[in-house]
Amino acid sequence: MSNLLEIKNLRKSYGDKVVLDDVSFNVPPGAIVGFIGNNGAGKSTTFKAVLELIHKESGSVKLFGKENLNKEVRLKEKIGVVFDAINLPSNLTIKQLGKAFSKLFASWDQNEFERLVNIFALPRNKKVSSFSRGMSMKISIAVALAHNAQLLILDEATGGLDPSSREVVLDELHDFVNKGSHGIVLSSHIMSDIERIASHLVFISEGKITLKEEKNIVFEKYAFVDLDDSQQLSLLNKDIIVAQRKHNDSFTLLVSDLQKLPSGLFARKVSMEEISLFLTGSAQ
Secondary structure (H helix, E strand, O other), X not given: OOOOEEEEEEEXXXXXXXXEEEEEEEEOOOOEEEEEOOOOOOHHHHHHHHOOOOOOOEEEEEEOOXXXXXXXXXXXXXXXXXXXXXXOOOOOEHHHHHHHHHHHOOOOOHHHHHHHHHHOOOOOOOEHHHOOHHHHHHHHHHHHHHOOOOEEEEEOOOOOOOHHHHHHHHHHHHHHHHOOOOEEEEEOOOHHHHHHHOOEEEEEEOXXXXXXXXXHHHHHHOXXXXXXXXXXXXXXXXXXXXXXXXXXXXXXEEEOOHHHOOOOOOEEEOOHHHHHHHHHOOOO
């Protein structure tokens, strides 16, 4: 089966500021892609370009093998979206939301919606406007999961959740992908969430993709290397250097294959926190 989402050479600017610079990555069926970057790195702009909420300058976006989402109305039901800010009618209760969405989505599954409302411990008769941020995120996720989407686009969807609620939500997301040819793009500042459920990692910094790789490969083969001087640096195969930082006369490198390092160099395994700090510039 082809990729659920294909982003190729995506570019977007606001005035003189380039916010997306040749952004490319895919979401294959069965994948949970952790999309990682600082605030302002380009994550939300990428999502908006994918959903055609903003105009892209160049590049292509294919959803389920097709471009021009706004011309493919049937495709929209196959996408579930949760942004950091709630986008549901605030004057409705959960009971009323269920009735409204059953008319809006041909694929709406009321039983699944009821199950998720129970699991997320949400009050049926309170208006959405009275919900806390965490409750708002949970009802948004419940709606996204209840209309039988194939692809979920989740922008900081676990933000505002307490640890126990995050566990429940992450379990549901994992089950969603395991049901079949489903996929998720999940942006989050919570590295433990990404580490727990992501199958692929995409890092973005200042609008540029700095790394895209399967998570298991990153943890099995990638490593950090600390070098004392440029002479040591010259001994390395340049093809395995993913990123580097200079500290006075010394260097820290992220390499893609620790087996290809010269003997005598000490390599340390990567962690989600450290690789995020190294590739995005902040400990997220």
